[in-house]
Amino acid sequence: MVLKEIRNQKPIIHCMTNYVVANFQANGLLAVGASPIMAEHFEEMADVSKITDALLLNIGTIRDSLCHSMIFAGQLANSLNKPVVLDPVGIGVSTFRQEFIHALLQKVQFTAIRCNASELASLAQIDCVSHGIDAGVIDFSVPKTAMDVALKYNTIVCVSGETDYITNGYLLSEIPGGTKKLTEITGAGCLLGALCTAACASSKDVFHSLVHLHEEYKNIATIAANNCEGIGDFQADLLNQLKYKANEVLS
Numbered sequence: 001m002v003l004k005e006i007r008n009q010k011p012i013i014h015c016m017t018n019y020v021v022a023n024f025q026a027n028g029l030l031a032v033g034a035s036p037i038m039a040e041h042f043e044e045m046a047d048v049s050k051i052t053d054a055l056l057l058n059i060g061t062i063r064d065s066l067c068h069s070m071i072f073a074g075q076l077a078n079s080l081n082k083p084v085v086l087d088p089v090g091i092g093v094s095t096f097r098q099e100f101i102h103a104l105l106q107k108v109q110f111t112a113i114r115c116n117a118s119e120l121a122s123l124a125q126i127d128c129v130s131h132g133i134d135a136g137v138i139d140f141s142v143p144k145t146a147m148d149v150a151l152k153y154n155t156i157v158c159v160s161g162e163t164d165y166i167t168n169g170y171l172l173s174e175i176p177g178g179t180k181k182l183t184e185i186t187g188a189g190c191l192l193g194a195l196c197t198a199a200c201a202s203s204k205d206v207f208h209s210l211v212h213l214h215e216e217y218k219n220i221a222t223i224a225a226n227n228c229e230g231i232g233d234f235q236a237d238l239l240n241q242l243k244y245k246a247n248e249v250l251s
């Protein structure tokens with residue numbers, strides 16, 4: 001059970017992330033027993049990498065100073081054999097993001113890449129219309145493309161949507177279900193990326209942990225959606241349900 005593993009391990013998660021979702025990610029990580037630390041300055045990367053168990057690189061509000069720190073932090077984590085997760089938020093919206101992500105993929109080995117289907121298309125250099133940073137119309141095979149990208153970068157690719165796909169290029173899991181309410185709040189995908197990072201830090205069988213995490217997340221979100229009318233309540237109850245679930249597996 002992935003949440004139990006996270007609870008037991010209590011990993012310290014270094015999040016280099018966007019300012020829209022940082023608070024939500026920190027609360028979501030705390031809810032499952034992980035310890036978040038948000039740190040960005042280049043000069044502190046060496047110290048932070050020593051005390052953390054895994055690193056999340058989320059480019060949602062990327063800027064110059066963060067680019068340099070992310071590459072350095074990723075390389076430090078690689079040299080210390082600590083998992084690194086990439087969330088290429090909105091990669092398709094600008095040439096700058098595309099070039100940065102492709103440079104990052106040359107310089108850092110990722111344990112997992114978490115993205116939506118439009119971001120997957122951009123990673124695979126397939127033409128696809130996104131809707132801002134959200135997934136747009138998808139007219140390519142998501143599972144096949146995810147498998148190709150996983151093989152190309154020797155990583156696990158987790159693609160979220162109405163159906164989630166998790167693949168290491170050889171194994172493929174499909175996870176249907178969940179609730180559309182997840183698309184009505186900001187940060188649902190980014191929080192999932194932070195939880196993926198905690199799962200990578202907490203398990204030896206990373207592939208299956210990521211599959212279970214995606215199943216749990218859809219289940220928890222469905223419970224929260226059934227409890228609430230409004231999206232403000234839904235966002236709060238998603239955190240409640242994460243904590244209930246993580247505690248339930250302890251008892």
Ligand SMILES: Nc1ncnc2c1ncn2[C@@H]1O[C@H](COP(=O)(O)OP(=O)(O)O)[C@@H](O)[C@H]1O
Nearest residue numbers: 116134160161162164177178179180182188189
């Ligand atoms: N149409 C949908 N129905 C049910 N769940 C969805 C739907 N679209 C996305 N999700 C879920 O919402 C969460 C965030 O995914 P998504 O919206 O694709 O991420 P992002 O915020 O990166 O675009 C995932 O758990 C995913 O399974």
Ligand SMILES: Cc1ncsc1CCOP(=O)(O)O
Nearest residue numbers: 018020060186187188189190
């Ligand atoms: C709105 C926005 N703009 C840049 S990052 C961000 C948050 C995106 O979070 P998510 O993709 O998880 O909804």
